[in-house]
Amino acid sequence: MECLYGCDRSKKQRTYLDDSRRSVTAVDDCQELLPNLTADQKCILEETWGIVQSDISKVGVVLFMRLFEKCPNVQDLFVPLRGLSSEELRNSDRLREHGMRVMGIIEKCVARLHRPDQLEKLLLDLGQKHVYYNVKPDYIDLFGPQLQLAIKPAIGDRWTSEVEEAWSAFLNFISHIIKNAMTF
Template sequence: MGCALSGPGVNHGGRTASEARESGPGAGDATGSWLKSEPLPLSEAQKGLIRESWKILHEDIARVGIIMFIRLFETHPECKDVFFLFREIDHLQELKMSNELKAHGLRVMSFIEKSVARLSQEDKLEQIAFELGRSHCRYSAPPKYYEYVGEQFISAVKPIVKENWTQEVEESWKSLFSYLTAVMKRGYYEEERKDGVNKTSYGTQAPPVRPGATGSVQNDV
């Protein structure tokens, strides 16, 4: 997605992601031990279905990206508040013609492509999703929006995959997005916890911006 995907690996051990969410950000100890990895809930057959359907989608990823975000803003208009470039655009037809929306959609599709390529490398898949969650925290894109993207992706791609879209394919994609969303949320809460520690250390002064950060949700997805 043109995301901030480099950085330290995932912190393992401690409470589950669901327990962390229930307790709220920063509920763990100073080491972040409340974060815990979870296995990728996909069989080899499901991974194969995702790869095969992606081959079809890959030919039209720019259009899928635009459709996905138009659907997102139609069904959840409050999401536009996260994207300052789109916040003042009220007409969906104008959004469809937006180069910024096209570029952002391509970045999201690029992340999905990277995820599909790492289905057999679970540690690397987890790391890129975790780091994406961290970058979303830095640019104030809250976790409550993450699951919406998977829903709209599936709605957008069904007409493109056509007869190759089956219930098994849909369940496979749903499982993948559920996993990515959970890992991103862990990354978000870990970054939020670290930011809380930094604010305590620096007082009201924010810590230095990390190298490579753009300061834009659009550029880091």
């Protein structure tokens, strides 16, 4: 199938599942559950991420505002943000900074779509850091849907069912690796 978004196809097209049969037991045990990103989905992710970047700071804030609204006890994990009202959160430099750090991680993930070993290492390290922050593995599942809802307006009329499928598969993949690192 031809790439609908005009991305550069000269890069080596590899999927994570093809290249991950190494020493990461937590991942190897659950391979059937990992979404297999197609070349077209990777292309869609790269193209739409380019659109999201134009409003990246806002997307990061919206992500956490939605996350805290959906699951208020997650806000308590962020000591500087504990007890802040929605209005205070919306104007918080700390929230904006953290949102930008998270968006930076997503940017790194998109940049590593064709380098699965590097993507895996990034996500495993991130999962281990979140254990230190006392994040429950179940909280990781909240992230993907809220990020999708935060980026959808930034993508605007380019948001299609194919774009939604690509982001859903990608974010499920990210969550899966992070959670495995947290429970290993």
